[in-house]
Amino acid sequence: DAKTTQPPSMDCAEGRAANLPCNHSTISGNEYVYWYRQIHSQGPQYIIHGLKNNETNEMASLIITEDRKSSTLILPHATLRDTAVYYCIVRVANYNAGNMLTFGGGTRLMVKP
Amino acid sequence: EADIYQTPRYLVIGTGKKITLECSQTMGHDKMYWYQQDPGMELHLIHYSYGVNSTEKGDLSSESTVSRIRTEHFPLTLESARPSHTSQYLCASSEWSNTGELFFGEGSRLTVL
Numbered sequence: 001d002a003k004t005t006q007p008p009s010m011d012c013a014e015g016r017a018a019n020l021p022c023n024h025s026t027i028s029g030n031e032y033v034y035w036y037r038q039i040h041s042q043g044p045q046y047i048i049h050g051l052k053n054n055e056t057n058e059m060a061s062l063i064i065t066e067d068r069k070s071s072t073l074i075l076p077h078a079t080l081r082d083t084a085v086y087y088c089i090v091r092v093a094n095y096n097a098g099n100m101l102t103f104g105g106g107t108r109l110m111v112k113p
Numbered sequence: 114e115a116d117i118y119q120t121p122r123y124l125v126i127g128t129g130k131k132i133t134l135e136c137s138q139t140m141g142h143d144k145m146y147w148y149q150q151d152p153g154m155e156l157h158l159i160h161y162s163y164g165v166n167s168t169e170k171g172d173l174s175s176e177s178t179v180s181r182i183r184t185e186h187f188p189l190t191l192e193s194a195r196p197s198h199t200s201q202y203l204c205a206s207s208e209w210s211n212t213g214e215l216f217f218g219e220g221s222r223l224t225v226l
Contacts, residue, residue, distance in 0.1 A: 036215075041150075041152070041201060041220065042219060042220065043205070043217025043218050043219055043220055044156070044203075044205075044215070044217050046214045046215065100146075100161065100171075101158075101215060102158070102172070103155055103156040103157075104155060106155075
């Protein structure tokens with residue numbers, strides 16, 4: 001699976017949009033981009049995933065560049081409860097891959113009042 | 114809300130004791146996983162299972178063992194606990210599909226004295 005690069009930490013003001021970048025320059029055509037977050041040592045929580053089109057759900061939006069070498073997770077109106085470590089993961093969607101997700105260091109997002 | 118449960122949430126135990134961390138899910142998921150995470154560090158996959166009677170070792174070598182006798186149950190056992198086993202253990206499950214969405218439990222924080 002392709003390696004991802006994320007900034008180790010970011011700050012965001014409460015109520016503003018949080019834009020979390022992820023670089024995955026070696027991504028293959030059949031690899032998806034997944035985002036999870038982990039709030040203070042709880043189990044990670046799935047946020048969103050996409051292949052090449054932008055995706056939106058009730059939690060966030062995922063913007064994937066046309067060349068798919070990078071993506072941005074957008075939390076439109078960050079709240080204090082969004083303070084967490086955000087993981088960007090790239091993996092192939094394959095029945096035989098066992099849905100194994102490799103978590104890297106992630107970005108520690110601090111939402112400030 | 115994910116229906117995956119881990120017990121105990123916290124365990125402090127002496128060296129040499131046998132411990133079993135329990136993980137149960139009520140979603141009927143075929144795939145289950147154990148991740149290990151030290152404080153402030155990355156998650157590492159230590160065991161996974163595709164279904165009943167299937168168990169595989171993950172990316173990180175672990176002295177723990179697992180079993181999968183029932184679909185909903187995936188316990189992790191340490192025959193003789195050591196201080197080096199002190200960590201948080203996170204259980205997860207997923208459907209047999211390509212979505213990659215993992216549902217995590219709250220974790221079991223183990224301290225071996």
